[in-house]
Amino acid sequence: MSSNSKSIHEQKSESPPSQSQTNPSNKQYQQQHKPSSAFNSRDEYLEHELTIMDPKRWRPNLPGKDYRFELEDTIPAMAATIGKVVMVGAIATTFATSLGLEESFILENVRYELIIAAFFIVIFSGFLLPTANLAGTHGPLIPIIPIVVAAGGHPMAFGLLIGALGLILAISKGGSMLANLTSKGVCGGLLLYLGFVGTASQVKKLYAWANSIGMEHIAFIVIFCTIILYALLEHWRKRWLAVPLSCLLGGTLAFALGAPFEFQTAPGLPNMSPMYWWGESSGWMLGLPTLESFIVVLPFAVLAVAMWSPDFLGHQVFQKINYPQRTEKVHMNIDDTMTSASIRQTFGSMLGGANFTSSWGTYIVPAAIAKRPIPAGALLTALFCVIAALWGYPMDLAIWEPVLCVALVVGVFIPLLEAGMEMTREGKTTQSAAIVVFSSVLVNPAFGWSLTMLLDNLGLIGCKDRSAKLTKMNRWIAPSVMFIILTGVMALVGLLPGIPAIISGLN
Incomplete structure (x- = not known):
C-alpha cells in the first residue's frame, strides 16, 4: 500500500476546490505536463499527472487538453467491462427467473445495457463530470429482486424511484455528509467484510464450477497459481497488471487442463426500441407501470439509495490510500457520482434496461491501484462495452468462471481487504471495525454500517476524542x-432475520 494512506484520516468536504486551490501556479494541464522520460520512474510520472490535473465540473474535459490516455487506463477498463457483463447478467437473470422470461431476454438486455452504459459514461465521467465514478451495478440489490417481483413491483417504477431519490440525495449533498460522518474504523471494517465475503464467494463459485465438470483440481490449481502471480506482481510493484494477467493465467490453465469452453454469442445488435422493451407482449412483457407500481417499490427504492453511501465511501477511500498527497481535486466526488448514477438510472429504466446503478467498483478499484484518474479509463471502458455488446464473443469469455472469478478476486476483493487492513492498523479503530463485521454478518453491510456509525459517533466504541469533537x-x-x-425499511421488506416482512402483512 502507498505511504500516503495518512490522507484517509482527514475528513474533507466534497465541494470542489476553487481554481486558486487546485492550481496555484495558474498553469493549464498542457503547460505542466512532462513526458514520462523526464521522471525517474513510471510511478513518479503517474503521480505527477494526478497532481497537475484540474478537472472542470459541468464543462467539457477533453483528452489531450485536460488529461491523457496511458497504458494503465486499459486495465481498469478491461476489469470494468468484465464486471459489467457479469453484474448486469446477474440482475437480468434474477428478473427473468422471477418473471418467467426466456433466456434470450437475458443476453439481449445485457447487450442493450452495455450500450446504454457506454453512452452515459462518455457524457458524464468522460467529459462533464470527470470526478464522478462510472455508474455501475448495484450488486447488493440482486437478492432483493425476487422480493420486489413477488410484491408486484415493476422494474421501470423501481428504477425511476431510485433515480429520483438518488438525485435528491445528491443535490442536498447528503451522500458526502454521511461519508464524512463515517470514521476510518467503521469504513475499514466495512471494507474488510466486503473483501472477505467477496473473496470467499468467488472461490466457492469457482470450486462449484470445477465440481460440476468433474475436475475439482482445476479450481485449486487456478487459485494457487493466481496467489503466486499476485504476490510476484506485488513484489515487482506491478499490481495494476493483476486483472489482465490473472484472467489470462486462469483461462489458459483451465483450458489446458481440459475444462470445456466454446464461444456461443454471435455478433449482433440488440433491439434499441423502448416500446419493444416495455411492450405487453415483448421485452419485459409487463407494459408500463401504474401508480400502484410506484407505491409498491417505494421502500425498496429507499433502501437501494440508502445503501449507496457506504458503497461510494469505500471506493473513494481506496483512491485516498493509493493516490499521492495534494491530489484531492481528482478524487471521486460522492455527490457528483450520485448525480450521474441517478440520471443514468432514470434514462436507463425508461429505455428498458435491467440495470440498477451504483458506484462502479470493478472500475475504480483497479484505477486507483494504477494511479489513474477517472476520465481516460472511463472512455476506454465505454469503448470496450460497445465492442463486447456488438461482437458478442467477449461476453462468453468474461463470464467463464476461471476468468470471471480470478478477475473479481484480484481486481476488487483482495484490494478491498488490503485497504481495510490499512485503515484499521492505527489508533482505536479495531473496535469499530469488529462491530461493523459482526453486525454486517447479522443482517447486511448497510445495517452494519449505519449501526456502527451511530455507536462510533456516540463514543460508545472507537475513538472517544473524535466523538467529543462532533456537533450534536x-x-x-x-x-x-x-x-x-x-x-x-428493512423491516418493511423482510430483510431483518426472523422478522416477517411488514409490507406483505399490509397487502
Missing part, C-alpha cells in the same frame, strides 16, 4: 435518523 447533529441526530430509516 453529527454525533447522534444524523446517524440515528439514518439507522432508523434503514432499519425501518
